[in-house]
Amino acid sequence: MFDRTVRCDLLWAPGLSEAVDVSQRWILTAMERHGSELVTMLWRILGNEQDVCDAYQTTFLQLAHRDDRRQPRHIKAYLFRTASNAAITMLRRRVVESRTLSEMEIRARHAESTQPDFDARRLTERLRHLIAELPDHLRSVIALRDLGELPYEEVARTLQISTGTARVYRCKAVQLLAAWMNREVQP
Incomplete structure (x- = not known):
């Protein structure tokens, strides 16, 4: 799991600190301090590299785009709460998408099975009647x-x-x- 953690952390290379506004450098510090723990938690929740990286990125983007643009009082708590919320939202989306897909498949199968069977039954019955004549x-x-x-x-x-x-x-x-x-x- 460690190599996966490193891959997600590499998305936020340390060379970015020069490009980041001074008022936002605390975000990079938080990423360096708590990033690996955060990714480990996300792996336990999501179990999928792409989703982990997406939730990780979402967490730090929310941190960077806070309305007051100030550092939260408890950064670690804020990070983990935001990351867990992002992960739960992703899991809920998966469930909704799978339900929607399965409902659509059921409707499609039902539509396929009812219409042709109805026509086939009617035609078969009509053919039997004509054979009798x-x-x-x-x-x-x-x-x-x-x-x-x-x-x-x-x-x-x-x-x-x-x-x-x-x-x-x-x-x-x-x-x-x-x-x-x-x-x-x-x-």
């Missing part, structure tokens, strides 16, 4: 070949017709069903 010889071939999934030879033997006749009857049945279904779809 077919003449007996065509309905028997469709029932055995398509619903029973028997080969044409078995259909022909069962109905005592030739294999060619079974094929012709099935073709006529499919054409009739398609015409009837097409007629209902068109206004």
Whole structure:
């Protein structure tokens, strides 16, 4: 864990002290004194390098942009409280995002499952009704070949017709069903 701590601390290089306003140098001192402890605490809360670095940066940015721009009375307490608040906010955001994603996935699955099933059920029911209206010889071939999934030879033997006749009857049945279904779809 120490090498990770060093990586986050390197984001705030000591060479920055010349570029920082004199009234804000106490922030760099606080970073040097309490930075490693702060990062250790953030690691325990967040367990993710990117989040730790983000919370660390947020903490010191809040410190630098305080409304009164003055040093707090208890810097260490302020740092740890601000860092823990930033970490908790990040964890809450994760929970909200995961809930939102899972709710969206549930809605999407529900929408996918309900709409096609409804249409498929309705079409299946309509097709069954139309099959029942077919003449007996065509309905028997469709029932055995398509619903029973028997080969044409078995259909022909069962109905005592030739294999060619079974094929012709099935073709006529499919054409009739398609015409009837097409007629209902068109206004």
